[in-house]
Amino acid sequence: MRTRPAAMLSVSLLAAGTLALAPTGSAAGHGDTIHSEISALIDGHTRTVATWENDRDPVTEPLAATLGAVAADGRAVGPWRLVAVPGDPGAFTTREHLPPAIWKVTVESGFPALGRGTTTLKVTAVPGTAPATGPTEIPTSVLALLRAVESRPDPQPEVQRPATPLGSGEGAR
Numbered sequence: 001m002r003t004r005p006a007a008m009l010s011v012s013l014l015a016a017g018t019l020a021l022a023p024t025g026s027a028a029g030h031g032d033t034i035h036s037e038i039s040a041l042i043d044g045h046t047r048t049v050a051t052w053e054n055d056r057d058p059v060t061e062p063l064a065a066t067l068g069a070v071a072a073d074g075r076a077v078g079p080w081r082l083v084a085v086p087g088d089p090g091a092f093t094t095r096e097h098l099p100p101a102i103w104k105v106t107v108e109s110g111f112p113a114l115g116r117g118t119t120t121l122k123v124t125a126v127p128g129t130a131p132a133t134g135p136t137e138i139p140t141s142v143l144a145l146l147r148a149v150e151s152r153p154d155p156q157p158e159v160q161r162p163a164t165p166l167g168s169g170e171g172a173r
Helices: 004-022 140-151
Strands: 033-042 045-051 062-073 076-084 092-093 099-111 114-123
Touching: 033 062, 033 099, 045 062, 045 099, 045 114
Parallel strands: 033 114
Antiparallel strands: 033 045, 045 092, 062 076, 062 099, 076 092, 099 114
């Protein structure tokens, strides 16, 4: 009878050891590193495609990653948080856009796995952000406010004083 509890204990320990070494998450089949490819610019916003190292499947889990960039002239931006592009599995972008320059861009991820990607991008003027060269359109809400102020009666109307002919005032001889 003493051998039976000992045998049960050793089977239990063996099973526990096997379970501890077994892969636990969906990332285990993909590898333990994320490959980040900074592939394009969309209106000045970088686009990063995150794939798993071993099979290049897109990372569809929530991604904790940031983007930083250094321009050729020394300016630096970031770290900016990457957000998923709706309807494009594995694609991520930033809410911020890069100003015109040549940038060395680095993406680093920390969850669901570590990863890093680096590239150089040339950013030209972003559509819709160039300074206006002509008159700009005033929003209708501002125009309505200006019209309301102009049509409002003056709270202190100007008092009209009668004109005095030259030489007829005090001190005139």
